[in-house]
Amino acid sequence: MKVFLLVGLLVSMGTLWRTNSYAQACCSGGVPISSNLGLTNSSHRHWQFLATYDLNVLNDLVDNESNLNDDSRKRTTHSTLFEINYGLTERIALTGLLSLVRQEREVTTFSNTEFTSAQGLSDAVLLAKYQLVTSRTGGQYDLVLGAGPKLPIGATNSTNNSELLLPADMQAGTGSWDAVFWSYAARNAFIWPNFSVGLISTYRLTGTNSNYGGLPFQFGKELQSNLALSNRYTVRKLLLDALLTFRYRHVTADEVAQNDVANTGGQWVYVVPGMQFNFSPAFGTRFSGDIPLYRKLVGTQLTTSFRFTFALQYTIKPKPTVTVSPTLKP
């Protein structure tokens, strides 16, 4: 019940924040939904909650594979994502994800800084997941597949304070129904008992916003694959997981009226070191940071310099069922 109250409080805060903000807009193109579908699969009647804060700083101007010596432009995305997972059965779970995002744009020239910001509730994701292989029964492998829609609940008509429509990648939503495909595969006790390896992949098949400011707009289709290596340590009573993830991201070009938008799309590879602290079986927290290793972009793009993610996970198990035997009276 307390957790439900907490969720209610957070939603209320989000609503209040949205109401008070001057320009209710954000960057959905930059909303890290795909990389933050972090929950795997809940056991039967288990609730899992994952709250993630994601800071993405884009300050690298890259032409194809070459870094350009120009730091006059900066984009920053602050995202708070809230993911809920519920196990309908031991194998089937439902996941919902909501996010709030703030997008900032800074241009520094002649010692002046032009600053524009926007924020808002972004699109939502619903996923149905099915666990094909489980390690809960003592095995070493997990395999979960999921699929579902991304619902266009975020606004796409936000303007700045001169009432000018903001670019599509600064809008809160995408205005399109997308299909999201998700998979999780893991091998526990790999090589040695405390070491595990996992692969989380997400593919977002984007739809079209039929009228973004007068023309159809479609964000690029996105594939993300994360190869995660994890080793568990015990420090006193605390369980620590040292994480090392290699993230590959491929995005096709955005389209306006079915024509590719220049300087969009490309391939990225990041190394993501991280640490997870498991305070109890129900509660854990994770820190991680993306460091670009390689990128091959279409044209010239402002792209991620670094990214920081902080996540909290909380699990509620069902209360054990107590069977009361009838008392036999003599």
Added chain:
Amino acid sequence: MKYYQLLFAVVLFLAFASVSCRKEENPTDKTFTLPQEEIRDGGPGKDGIPALENPTFISESEATYLDDENLVIGYKVGTDIRAYPHAILDWHEIINDDVQGEAVAITYCPLTGTGIGWSRIVAGETTTFGVSGLLYNSNLIPYDRATDSDWSQMLLESISGTRSNQSIETFPVVETTWATWKKMYPTTKVVSDNTGHSRNYSRYPYGDYRTDQEQLLFPITNYDTRLPFKQRVHGVIVNGTAKVYPVSDFSNSAVEIITDEFEGSQLLIVGHSAENFVTSFQLAVDDNNTYTAVQDQLPVIFEDALGNQYDVFGEVVSGPAVGERLSPTISFIGYWFAWGTFYEGAEIYTP
């Protein structure tokens, strides 16, 4: 509540707060003389596309980053001859320059293909122009740094700020290929690719935009399909209306002259499609002179019956009237779709 539940709540609160409580410094409110909904934020932001200020020039032989077929915008004051390549302007859109004491700005919009010479003296005040990051009908909106007023490049007037509705003074430039410009003016200087900014000037930044006839990145108010959208036309503006002359309609083997009448003005249009230039002049009402094309003597392109020979800027370079020049028109080359939307019903020249 257990300690971790409290921690959970506190950290979440901080996460939300970090998103919601940051500074809000959007650009100052502006009102426009045009419908606000037709003005778009192009994406990079104000000065996100950096205009150049008094760039370095190099000689023709040093400009190895240019290919012969690259387009340049040429300008000439006396013997000071300068070329401003599209390859540079595609990335910077505006070059603020001083040419023999003249404060000029070469403004170029890659999305409408329009290169126009602007005076940097506005209402007696010298200014420089920057790229506002805004677009109207897919066309560049420069701003002047003296008053922060925004200007429509193709409307040639201010659309916001203290300069609203004021007109900009233009000066004649010639758009042609690098090969033709070098042929016309071998001693030309050209903007160096060492601009102080790190860009790949050998690459056109808009993909197949200039050749894909259907592709527009931003909506426009009037879709005129009488010509292919990206067909380059030389447009002449008289009394707020326009008449266009497709560059490709001029002879591809010789300099061709057209004399035309538009909105009560006598026009002389001279072009050569293979050499890739079109220029135009306004003739005096009582001008009974006869003009004929001159071949193979670039930059001289025509002569009159009095024995005067004129260069591509309309300046008499030999003959009894040496040093005089014909009146320039208000004109520039651009993609047809832009002319069709800015000047609805623009007349298309047919022989």
